[in-house]
Amino acid sequence: MSFFIREDPLTAERRIIASVRSRRPHIIREITEEEPFQCPFCAGNEALTPKELFVVNGPSGWLVRVVPNKFPAIPNMHDVVVDSPNHEDDIDRIEHLDKLLWTYKERMVHYYNQDGVKYVAVFRNRGVSAGASIPHPHSQVLATPFYPSRFLKEKERYERESTDLLGNFLRKELELQERVVSVSKNFVVLMAYAPITPYELWIVPKEATSSLVFENKFEELAQVLKDSVSLLKSFLGENLSYNITFQSAPPWDRDYRYYIRILPRVAVFGGFELETENVIVSVAPEEAVIELRTVKYAKSTE
Ligand SMILES: [Zn+2]
Numbered sequence: 001m002s003f004f005i006r007e008d009p010l011t012a013e014r015r016i017i018a019s020v021r022s023r024r025p026h027i028i029r030e031i032t033e034e035e036p037f038q039c040p041f042c043a044g045n046e047a048l049t050p051k052e053l054f055v056v057n058g059p060s061g062w063l064v065r066v067v068p069n070k071f072p073a074i075p076n077m078h079d080v081v082v083d084s085p086n087h088e089d090d091i092d093r094i095e096h097l098d099k100l101l102w103t104y105k106e107r108m109v110h111y112y113n114q115d116g117v118k119y120v121a122v123f124r125n126r127g128v129s130a131g132a133s134i135p136h137p138h139s140q141v142l143a144t145p146f147y148p149s150r151f152l153k154e155k156e157r158y159e160r161e162s163t164d165l166l167g168n169f170l171r172k173e174l175e176l177q178e179r180v181v182s183v184s185k186n187f188v189v190l191m192a193y194a195p196i197t198p199y200e201l202w203i204v205p206k207e208a209t210s211s212l213v214f215e216n217k218f219e220e221l222a223q224v225l226k227d228s229v230s231l232l233k234s235f236l237g238e239n240l241s242y243n244i245t246f247q248s249a250p251p252w253d254r255d256y257r258y259y260i261r262i263l264p265r266v267a268v269f270g271g272f273e274l275e276t277e278n279v280i281v282s283v284a285p286e287e288a289v290i291e292l293r294t295v296k297y298a299k300s301t302e
Helices: 097-112 149-161 165-176 218-236 271-276 285-300
Strands: 002-007 014-019 054-058 061-068 078-082 119-126 138-144 180-183 187-191 201-205 242-247 259-264 279-281
Touching: 054 097, 061 097, 078 097, 097 119, 097 138, 097 218, 149 165, 165 180, 165 187, 180 218, 180 285, 187 218, 187 285, 201 218, 218 242, 218 259, 218 285, 271 279
Parallel strands: 014 279
Antiparallel strands: 002 014, 054 061, 061 078, 078 138, 119 138, 119 242, 180 187, 187 201, 201 259, 242 259
16 A cells, blocks of 8 residues: 655645555446437437537538537536537547547637636536536536636746746656656646546646647647547546546636646545545556556557
8 A cells, every 4th residue: 555645736735645456446437327318419419409609510511519508507608519420439539639629729719708707617528427417428618707716726836936837847757757658749648646536647738838729739639638538448448437627727827837637537525525625546646657558558569
């Protein structure tokens, strides 16, 4: 058993890593019995959703559709992005993933041009444990009239230390090589140093870019994202529930570095987490990265 108390490199929130080898979370695999229903997001069922706000077309019909959320958290500020016309798709199988990432950027720009918008959250829930109520692959864009707590905590530390916090952390991680999963031309994939879920991955751009709004390497980023999700699934199971979040600054704040988190939902929060707002994670990131490297090696030699 290994035990550490770690601080999130950006927010300084404390997490408890209590790695128990005999109780690996990956043995928890989610089996969901899907009720037969008419899927509102499948191609051909467009009339079941509100009128679309934005669409990306391919040679034989739409590839990505953005519609207003029928149950918005904030009225007129909450999109549902239908990631693909294909019900069975997931991030690692969506061929037009670069266009989906570009759609996120377009919707962010749209909301940041509205009066009163402070922050635009882009996220993706997959599977019941991750909060997805419809199995068809979809994402959400939600504009808020306030800065969210995590971003405020990060910004406070960016300002106090007046330095590129995530850039410095990235350099250190690249030197140490203890949690690096992969490195491409412009992106690094890391096992999170102080994760809030077991196997939490971070995708960090090598060049300081404050927001997804300023990103333009969508083809490469799509490949990195696909490979990362595919790697997690080959280890944690094809039916894995997970969230993806796109942690970006508003376009007027360039003193930040955006990053993407992939959060496998293989554990649930209990009373300790609710009482303290500190999280206990049962897999040490250094062990997790060794496990994933082994899978990657096996896959590459298949
Ligand atoms: Zn569907």
